Amino acid sequence: MVSRDAPVLALTCGEPAGIGPELAVMLAADGGPAARVVAVGDPVLLAERAAMLDRRVEIRVLAPDEPPPVARRGLLPVWPVALRTPSHPGRLDPANAGHVLETLDVAIDACRSGRADGMVTAPLHKGVILDAGHAGFTGHTEYLRDACGVAEVVMMLATDSALHAREAGWRGEAALRVALATTHLPLREVADTITAPRLERLLRILHADLQRWFGITAPRIAVCGLNPHAGEGGHLGREELDVIIPALEGLRAEGLALDGPLPADTLFTPRHLEGVDAVLAMYHDQGLPVLKYAGFGRAANITLGLPLVRTSVDHGTALDLAGTGRADLGSLRVAVALAAEMAGRGV
């Protein structure tokens, strides 16, 4: 049993043809971290996936103003959002894109109205949402940014040791936290997107939220270069000299503790990571392969800079595994535990 005071977390079920709905069922069946998790999705779909996986779960649809019940193993409360069309594991259908986005709207509204203390998102499929005509959709992160009316957010993934950030005397593995200066865009556009004002805004958010959510009083952030060998003094690209270094110098003058820009290949080695609280990588596949190598399945994604708590899993829709029950629940557990901890600190 989880107490009535435990935070309420809205868990969006993500792409219905992916593993999100079954992860919600598995979490309820196995018993989750200390939180009252309410799934936001289609109750019929959740019942189908529970039957498919042979998991005994009571799926209880909540009335709009009904308080979420005390959590217990085997109970899955649901804020219902109907599918637009039946869904089958592994088979994407653009007709359900509106359903996926509506689950996000319901969860955002629950957070903003105080019915939920935070939201956790199961993976959605960006391609099928774009195929359905939602031009410009690039993921939860930017959707939440726009829905919350903030100018900038930061995507950061962290390994599960981040859960122990405030434990005095924690002797386990140090958390690896990797934030991204750019997220989902073609590689060709990355260099032009990285400007000094953008880096300054992102680093201020990263610094502030390491303090706010992780209790790190004076965060030390290591910043990757964009080019090989951080530009080799301008011979392999000028972004370090013209953009990154001026941005870091301005922020250092404000008191931020920043290393870099450092060549990304050596930055991600134990000696260079020692004492570093977070790394800012310049692009998706500079930072995330390292994070996933270090902790795939026990890491979570956190959106920094929002007026609400949002965490997510470290993986995608895994269409190849949907409906098999072979998907690993580890990352969702970490995402829920982190959101519960963050919600406990208040926004």
Ligand SMILES: NC(=O)C1=CN([C@@H]2O[C@H](COP(=O)(O)OP(=O)(O)OC[C@H]3O[C@@H](n4cnc5c(N)ncnc54)[C@H](O)[C@@H]3O)[C@@H](O)[C@H]2O)C=CC1
């Ligand atoms: N938080 C989110 O909403 C995220 C969504 N995505 C989206 O997911 C879709 C598919 O992306 P992919 O690059 O194929 O990545 P993916 O993570 O869905 O799959 C990559 C590989 O990891 C495996 N895998 C993923 N989750 C797993 C789990 N829980 N347990 C065991 N194995 C697992 C898959 O079976 C596959 O072999 C894309 O549309 C992408 O944009 C990707 C990452 C995060």
Ligand SMILES: NCC(=O)COP(=O)(O)O
């Ligand atoms: N690669 C991380 C990812 O795709 C998560 O994106 P988002 O949906 O959380 O914005």
